[in-house]
Amino acid sequence: MxxxxxxxxxxxxxxxxxxxxxxxxxxxxxxxxxxxxxxxxxxxxxxxxxxxxxxxxxxxxxxxxxIKKPEEVLMTDVMRVLEGPIAMVPCVSLNFYEKCDDCPDEDACSVHTLMLKVRDSTLEVYRNNTLADLVK
Amino acid sequence: MxxxxxxxxxxxxxxxxxxxxxxxxxxxxxxxxxxxxxxxxxxxxxxxxxxxxxxxxxxxxxxxxxIKKPEEVLMTDVMRVLEGPIAMVPCVSLNFYEKCDDCPDEDACSVHTLMLKVRDSTLEVYRNNTLADLVK
DNA sequence: CTTTTACCCTATAGATTTAATAGATTAATA
DNA sequence: TATTAATCTATTAAATCTATAGGGTAAAAG
Missing domain, CATH: 1.10.10.10 (Winged helix-like DNA-binding domain superfamily/Winged helix DNA-binding domain)
Structure with missing residues (x-):
């Protein structure tokens, strides 16, 4: 949410x-x-x-x-400041990485793999949207 | 999270x-x-x-x-049961739709528009992954 | 020096999440 | 039928997070 x-x-x-x-x-x-x-x-x-x-x-x-022009304000940056990590799990976060304490091997973890895909697709949306796109 | x-x-x-x-x-x-x-x-x-x-x-x-074969278990269904709505905001949720009480016009809402894109991209990941994909 | 406005700190009610605890119920087996 | 190994049910405690309210401070402008 x-x-x-x-x-x-x-x-x-x-x-x-x-x-x-x-x-x-x-x-x-x-x-x-x-x-x-x-x-x-x-x-x-x-x-x-x-x-x-x-x-x-x-x-x-x-x-x-x-301070900046709306076209220069990326949603990735805004979201990280307001909402925090974009990833749903710390172990797939680029800017807020943290190792899971329960999971011995990340590459073998099914949750890790799935959430990596989700992160990538979400990230692409935020990267392709600036504040200027929100105004329209 | x-x-x-x-x-x-x-x-x-x-x-x-x-x-x-x-x-x-x-x-x-x-x-x-x-x-x-x-x-x-x-x-x-x-x-x-x-x-x-x-x-x-x-x-x-x-x-x-x-009960089913892993290939038949879609992540969309699993995630909705375990985590709840896939959308980050109720007003863009397919299965758990709810109107925002503060927002008079959804189509004019910048948050709505952005979150719609996020939902679609996340949904595509879940639709293209089954339990069988997690096992690999 | 008075007004206006942003700034800063603290507290808190409520909700949600993540368990821990204790026991009831069911079914297979010897 | 007695025993044992499981799932089921209910309660509740602890911790954290969320959304907001209150009250006072600092700076800029006229």
């Missing part, structure tokens, strides 16, 4: 990408427009800023804005 | 499929061989039986056995 964090994060990014200029948009405006709990959205936007997707400006006229 | 239930279930099915005959295999044997908590596995095998993948035999010489 996709977490609400990811869902809200994607919606917020899309909303920002659909904006005309790059002028900051307030949290409250995004929250209202996308039906999101403002407090929750606050923490999501913060993590998107810390990971380099968004910039922010405090005070009057402040808010969040995209 | 794949739940341990699913992981263990897949391993157990694979173990059964790798057996020579169709003679019942005891829970304890599977648990030991695959490093799984026996009691937990018990409940997993039970649900696999109730959903028509396994048969069981009580008493001495009893255990669990596959």
């Amino acid at each position: 996709l977490s609400k964090k990811t869902k809200y994060g994607l919606k917020a990014l899309t909303y920002l990408a659909s904006q005309k200029g790059n002028t900051p948009v307030q949290i409250s405006e995004i929250a209202q427009h996308e039906n999101i709990s403002q407090k929750f959205l606050e923490s999501i936007l913060l993590s998107l800023r810390k990971s380099g997707f968004l910039g922010s400006k405090k005070g009057k006229g402040g808010g969040y804005y995209l | 794949l739940s341990k239930k699913t992981k263990y279930g897949l391993k157990a099915l694979t173990y059964l499929a790798s057996q020579k005959g169709n003679t019942p295999v005891q829970i304890s044997e599977i648990a030991q061989h695959e490093n799984i908590s026996q009691k937990f596995l018990e409940s997993i095998l039970l649900s696999l039986r109730k959903s028509g993948f396994l048969g069981s035999k009580k008493g001495k010489g009893g255990g669990y056995y596959l």
Whole structure:
């Protein structure tokens, strides 16, 4: 299941990408427009800023804005920040690899093999989609 | 993340499929061989039986056995029973569809569109893999 | 210096997952 | 029929994760 964090994060990014200029948009405006709990959205936007997707400006006229062009924002990167590993099992994860403690031989593990295929196909989708594709 | 239930279930099915005959295999044997908590596995095998993948035999010489040939057991079906919906969001699920309460228009939702693509690609993997493929 | 807005920290109710425990039931066999 | 080896059933505990609320801080602008 996709977490609400990811869902809200994607919606917020899309909303920002659909904006005309790059002028900051307030949290409250995004929250209202996308039906999101403002407090929750606050923490999501913060993590998107810390990971380099968004910039922010405090005070009057402040808010969040995209740092890169939507075409340059890959879904692989967004998803890893919001949702975490793309793989369904740590032992097939590229960026979050971890050995299974119960499984002696990865290559002989049926789960490993299957989940490798799933990861590859999911990864291909994310690699071929940018934030610009979400706006359409 | 794949739940341990699913992981263990897949391993157990694979173990059964790798057996020579169709003679019942005891829970304890599977648990030991695959490093799984026996009691937990018990409940997993039970649900696999109730959903028509396994048969069981009580008493001495009893255990669990596959009902169909491994080649006939599709991963789509197995995964839906063990893990639940294949889609990451209910609004793109074929078998567990549910409308999002926050989203007024599905077709205009960026999350919906992206997750539809992910679902399709994942589904294709599961459709093209049977239990027989896991044994190899 | 006042207003506005992002930033940061903490707490928590609820759900889900992953078991552990204890016993009941069934069936084969000696 | 007594014994034994299994599956079945129910309860519940522990741990983790999710989604959110509350309250206070810091900085930018006018």
